[in-house]
Amino acid sequence: MGLNYIWDLLIRAEQCGLDKKDIQFSAASVYSPYMELSLEHMNASHVEKQVEINPFYRFDEMFRGMLDINYTEYPEFRGALFDILIHFLGEIDLLQGMNKREFYIRFVRRDIEAGIFGDKVRRNFQKCGKEEQDIVAASVLQTVQTGDALFTLKRTARLLFPGSTIYANCEEKNELLFYINQEESESGRAKISLLLDLLLPVRFHTELYWNRHFGILGVEETMRLDRIAMY
Incomplete structure (x- = not known):
């Protein structure tokens, strides 16, 4: 079964013994509008350390301004901030399923x-x-x-x-x-x-x-x- 969501990938990473902090998220330039993870293989089940995300799948309001194609300043800062925010959102995803x-x-x-x-x-x-x-x-x-x-x-x-x-x-x-x-x-x-x-x-x-x-x-x-x- 393939990986579809941030939480899905983080759970699989933990099962594989991969530390979540070693995964780096970036905004995909090309992605499917119907999937959150932009993976090379749609049904991939293994975890890569570099993961591209379709940020507009669930978080359009949050990232619409940050990732505006007309805004090109501070790319490194925006990339680092994006990675931090996706990790934070992933942790919220994981906690929502806990009793x-x-x-x-x-x-x-x-x-x-x-x-x-x-x-x-x-x-x-x-x-x-x-x-x-x-x-x-x-x-x-x-x-x-x-x-x-x-x-x-x-x-x-x-x-x-x-x-x-x-x-x-x-x-x-x-x-x-x-x-x-x-x-x-x-x-x-x-x-x-x-x-x-x-x-x-x-x-x-x-x-x-x-x-x-x-x-x-x-x-x-x-x-x-x-x-x-x-x-």
Whole structure:
């Protein structure tokens, strides 16, 4: 699917890991009256750093005077101002589609990235992808709102590690057993460390099992030879 609007392009840029400030907008000299972005290929889905805009598609009253063809003075200043204004309008576009919960999630992300939760959390958060960061921030918010950290921890772990299972042993001791259905890796360790630092109740301690499940009597999938972890 192609890119059609400023907000569409900014969202795609963020998904691709491209900083929005690296995109430079300019007014197109040739454009379609039916599209906001003036792209070389109509159905282009990738993001270029130099983007031409049809400013009259939605913002005719704002740019009519600035881009009057009879006014040719200060081209560099007008170009820089145009870029700033389009970035500003793009941010307004993005915010208009957000509800209160999404604002709160942004605040949590900002606090984590600022090191409010500690430098270790900040470093591990930076190792996660954009969607993973949103999941973690939303989980922190949910914990604050509901107070149920244990439920949120289990749910978040399943989202970040599909196919994984968490067992709670609360009869003999407050213990959580994590079976992570993937090979142990640096990124995996960073994500699980992030979850435990942010969501693990203080009274619990944990055991991690990567890609090898501990044996459970009666559960055939966990009793395979050479695939059983010791508990």
